[in-house]
Amino acid sequence: MTDTNTEHSELRAVRTNGIYNPKQRTYDANVVLFEGDTVYETRDDIPNDVPAVAHHDGYAIPGLVDAHSHATIRPWEGDQISQLGADRTTATVKALNNLSTDLAAGTTTMRLMAEEGYLDVRLAEAEQAGEIESPRLLPSGIHLTPTDGHGMVHTATDGVEEVRRRIRENMREGATHTKFFATGGVSSDTGSPGQSQYSREEVQMIVEETHRHEKHVATHAHGGAGAQLAIDEGVDTIEHASLFTDEEIDMLDGSDQYVVGNFAIGSHPRGIEAGDGDNPAIMAKLRESREKSAEAWRKILDADLNVAIGTDSMHGFMHYEAETLVELGATPERALNAATLDAARAIQRADHVGSLEPGKQGDLVLLDDDPTGNIGTLEQPAGVFKDGVEVA
Ligand SMILES: [Zn+2]
Incomplete structure (x- = not known):
């Protein structure tokens, strides 16, 4: 020294x-x-x-680095897709409360996974100006999902040319990465968690156009054909990975791509269960994904893939994500790294945090x-x- x-x-x-x-x-x-x-x-x-x-x-x-969250969402209030489309005043007030909760719990940097109307970019600007109590924010702008896709709120993006234009619009606004949905999800009843939502040509354009801007691609993918297509086309981070099998794990073996785990939203009583417990389609998916997720993540850790963690809107829950990683087989040191330096590497900010x-x-x-x-x-x-x- x-x-x-x-x-x-x-x-x-x-x-x-x-x-x-x-x-x-x-x-x-x-x-x-x-x-x-x-x-x-x-x-x-x-x-x-x-x-x-x-x-x-x-x-x-x-300081903790939450590699995957959403400023406005509260899973325990249910119907996350509608929350993303809430009126802008309500969404902003909720976001400010959520972000101050995250900061008080030790999260000093957070990668955001999209909002409608560039609310995430505006929040990131407000944080930079010192106007709000919040972790440092990395916004994605509007996420990419097709017309019939999971995550569809007001804005859909279909076809290679629309993909290119959407990414250029996001970059013009100030996005630090692209977020797209490669598969269906658990928190809506749209699309199965394994099915590919985009064609290969569309995914190729997502990766090519984002990398041309020297930014990275974050990919919502639980597993199956959609995840495999995204991994194959060179996305930078794969979010959730709850249905990964040996196939996806083998594809990532030795690669510099990161897998980002979000556990509280699926398994904590304050997560999806609190908000959508009365929706049978969502609860059926949730039960299936809980069991498979634990199995998938034991294998992911065992294979020594690059891993990071994020709360996926469970504000203040980074401790739970780290504890779960340890329960699934990580050493405490690996879990600490997944919440700090490895998360910073995953979101391409390791030079700063x-x-x-x-x-x-x-x-x-x-x-x-x-x-x-x-x-x-x-x-x-x-x-x-x-x-x-x-x-x-
Ligand atoms: Zn998310």
């Missing part, structure tokens, strides 16, 4: 019993120094001339217990720093 010198008058220190380094998968320092909104360095002690902004008798991890390295954003979560021994300690952060400032 470099020596601190007095030119850096803005330095502030946070001292703990251990700062988790996802690259080493262990604690390799006790103190982090912030300079402005970024990390200056990590080290063992506080230099004489640097003020301490926190002494915490516990541990610190990098995901670990406490010099020059990265000053985002960290203070914990009372050692999460490598007790992953459950993630549920109650003792403090949250974003951009070097304590925000919760």
